[in-house]
Amino acid sequence: MSKKQKSKTSMYISLGSTLFGTVSVAKRLKEARREGDKLQLADALVSAAAIVTGVAILARELRRMSGDESDILAD
Template identity: 50%
Template sequence: MEKAKASPSLKGWKHSKPGLLLSIGTSAFGALSIIKDVKKARSEQDRLLLANALVGALALATGTALLVRELRRLGSDDILAD
């Protein structure tokens, strides 16, 4: 099975400033789901659901931090800057 190839105009979208900002915005909507899960876990006193929500929150925070770092690198002229 052949993979669908992105058009040349969309190839750099993921590593562009608008693409990264869209990814960060999408992560913000993911945070709403995690908040809902935490509230549900607390009301039902379900430790497993709470642990799942907290792990999801950590993954979301890590992913957002990586996106912010990539966004900063796009704006930086210095290749070695972190």
């Protein structure tokens, strides 16, 4: 297994674990809305934003690894 493949595999694992975290955040959002707790809602929204940003960064790195130069998130 080449270093590039290992890197790509670890990126997919990171992406999967990040997406798995969305379940927890979705539950927190739902509970905060149900209880009307604005502080918990703000915390869950910040967590959701962090997940979205993390997924975007991982997706960009995967595109770079595959050599796709049509990435809209590229620097």
